[in-house]
Amino acid sequence: MITSPRAHRMTKQRQIILDVLRSTDCHPTADWIYEKVRQEIPRISLGTVYRNLRVLKEIGDILELNYGSTYSRFDGNSRAHYHFVCLECGNIQDIHVPVYTELDKAASEKVDGKVEFHRMEFYGTCSGCQ
Amino acid sequence: MITSPRAHRMTKQRQIILDVLRSTDCHPTADWIYEKVRQEIPRISLGTVYRNLRVLKEIGDILELNYGSTYSRFDGNSRAHYHFVCLECGNIQDIHVPVYTELDKAASEKVDGKVEFHRMEFYGTCSGCQ
């Protein structure tokens, strides 16, 4: 018998978590998502939110960000893109520039292994904090 | 009276923590550093290690990395450089390529704020995990 890859069920909880994440352009924390989803499913637990965020990340539907904080933020846009992090307020913006895939090749030659992709975060001060 | 910038004292603890971090090319966790420093100062506390890592980071002597883990890793090399993270084992290598400072300028034009620097991490599989 062939071991099939683990099937994922689209539960009401998982769907709404994904919807919440896709409907915002901020990069929320697990707790922010929890509060938001609770407006639709009041009895959902924080554990369920975390479990679903992990699954969605493994599937590749969302990204987990952890830039300088003790907690993670999540991004409903899984296409490769860069971020701008404000050093003052911690806010994160998406940056709309094409991804420099050629950098992976340059890095490959300097590394003991196989490079698959990269992430880049720009840091500075956002206009609100100037 | 002029408020002077807060002075930092170079204690035995702080010096040894910095020495430990500078003498390794791995990117250790706070706990790894704690165990290492304990060989020299057996009664040091983990709280002291965390407090000093924070100060050293603020001074700019070390870097705090948190790429995909629930815990931070630290880097005794504070000059700008890139990292290669193995997706299998979590190991981190330094990459010796010149830093692309021109990317900051390109990002500046797309961002609502002032870009000061960037960080980049390459992901893939290290040779030991192939």
Added chain:
DNA sequence: GTACGTGCAAATATTTTGCAGCAGT
């Protein structure tokens, strides 16, 4: 019907902090 998913609560893991005494400058 099967086995993945859920809610709940307790457990982990990591990092921070209050306090009284210690030590660098």
Added chain:
DNA sequence: ACTGCTGCAAAATATTTGCACGTAC
């Protein structure tokens, strides 16, 4: 001497997990 720093222990924070029941497929 002044004030930052330390060890200790407890607290705070974020995330994970065991369990019995629920539900997507």
